[in-house]
Amino acid sequence: MSTSESDNEADLPEAKDRRHFLEKATCAVAGVGIVAAAWPFVSSMNPASNVLSKSTVEIDIGSIKTGEVKTVEWQSKPVFIFHRTPTQISAMQDSTGSEIDPQADDDRVLKPEWLVVIGLCTHLGCVPSKKQEGWFCPCHGSRYDNSGRILRSPAPKNLHLLPYQFLSADKLLLGKA
Amino acid sequence: MSKVKKWVDQRFPLSSFIKHDLVEYPTPRNLSYWWNFGFLAGFVLILQLLTGIFLAMHYKPDALLAFDSVDHIMREVNYGWLIRYMHAVGASAFFAVIYIHMARTLYYGSYRAPRELMWWSGQALLLALMATAFMGYLLPWGQMSFWGAQVITGLFGTAPFFGDEIVIWLRGDFAVGDATLTRFFALHYLLPFLIVSIVVIHLIALHHVKSSNPSGINLSAKNNIPFHPYFTAKDLFGLGIFLIIYSYFVFFNPEFLILAENNIPANPLQTPSQIVPEWYFLPFYAILRSVPDLLGGVLAMGLSVMIFATLPFLDRSKIPGGAKYRPIYRVMFYIFVLDVIVLTYVGAQMPTEFWTLVGRIATLIYFLTFALLPFLSKYEEKKLRQKGLPEEIEELIRCEEQYGRGGKK
Known part of the structure; x- marks a missing residue:
């Protein structure tokens, strides 16, 4: 086959189609390769394994007296563990909080005497301080009751719950239901 | 898409940059x-x-x-x-x-x-x-x-x-x-x-x-x-x-x-038994160690890196083209590459008497290559032209003498 013949062949419509197909296939494979190569870099910015190892924490709650709150750290966040008195429990079980975010107390606890919530105000993330009737956020004045439910804005939500379980009567595992 | 391209091109030479x-x-x-x-x-x-x-x-x-x-x-x-x-x-x-x-x-x-x-x-x-x-x-x-x-x-x-x-x-x-x-x-x-x-x-x-x-x-x-x-x-x-x-x-x-x-x-109180730089620094490290005087060694090492910059002045041959058309230059090129490989090897060895001697010879050859280039390149040009170059090459050389290298022909 002479060169002039093959030149002519390269100009045929089928040859052009084939070339376009090859171009697109090459670009597609290159695209997949670039995405695959980018993944390790994106992934490296996710929490490293030493950070993930903080995802569960065992807490001894035997030392928390009735009526006392203990603040512990879980996933770099404060968690309130509140040992409630019978009066506080019945008061909370009788209400559903305010109309901002109504919720039954039973839905917020595993055992009524233990309230476990994330200690960050749902408004902008300050740590509320314990008061007689619940919690008060020093940043913008949000109020929560003894079930961690929002009573006064600006916070839009009740204090967030987290997965936890009782390993024994006085041992909690935070981070895993 | 073409509208965006037009908008950009009026403000920034994007398309013409890609094209040219x-x-x-x-x-x-x-x-x-x-x-x-x-x-x-x-x-x-x-x-x-x-x-x-x-x-x-x-x-x-x-x-x-x-x-x-x-x-x-x-x-x-x-x-x-x-x-x-x-x-x-x-x-x-x-x-x-x-x-x-x-x-x-x-x-x-x-x-x-x-x-x-x-x-x-x-x-x-x-x-x-x-x-x-x-x-x-x-x-x-x-x-x-x-x-x-x-x-x-x-x-x-x-x-x-x-x-x-x-x-x-x-x-x-x-x-x-x-x-x-x-x-x-x-x-x-x-x-x-x-x-x-x-x-x-x-x-x-x-x-x-x-x-x-x-x-x-x-x-x-x-x-x-x-x-x-x-x-x-x-x-x-x-x-x-x-x-x-x-x-x-x-x-x-x-x-x-x-x-x-x-x-x-890192332990500031204990040096490893032998310090070896990364492989890419070994030739220069070998030159540093080859000079008996410390200051001289440092200068030789610095010079061995910087000396490449002098090549456009050292190479005085008017013969166009690369080593393929220049027999002496070609031999010098291969000796130099071989010499750098030897220096790399020597740089990784313990400085025994034998390796120090090899290092010194290699260092000498390294610098001699540059030192001899002005003379050998001129000599090579003379020899080649005596032997007779093709007329096209002679014309190319004449052109370059007239207009400067890379100028219009």
């Missing part, structure tokens, strides 16, 4: 794969920047934390091992590619007019690359890191009058310490941006004088072909080959070029 400098950019059609290495160097530079920025997100430039933070990257950060090995192997790959790029320039005489500024900006890039690699090597804070930095910063102590003060100023401490580590990290992050800007200058110069080619003669327009698709395809094929070799080291043999000693944390 990427797509239609005229490239000699006879370029061999030896012309791949500039592109590969650019690719490795981007790879090093990318992996380096991600490493910096997890690394801690503090003498108490540095070693452990590298361990943290290797064991705990997602794909940290991959990013670190890519960066470490990338440093070696960078030098390998650059040294081949330089050897190609030497063989084909690409440093000659009108490409002197390309050669000199390349020389600046080599220096910046060496400084960046040297400072980066301190960061893992292992024994080799520490003692390598200790020895090299110590070399500045040979400076007259203020030697000791300069060394302390460089280190920010009486020995390499936390202050040194922190500033090396800052500079290791800074210098790549300097490298990028010199690369831009290198490329602007390239697009002005255009690529050299294996014939060594500036080709007429009809012998140029568009960069795309011919050389985009050729460069990408070369990249594929490069990546196979690179990936072999990253995935199957990442510790091949990392000295085991560097997995021991």
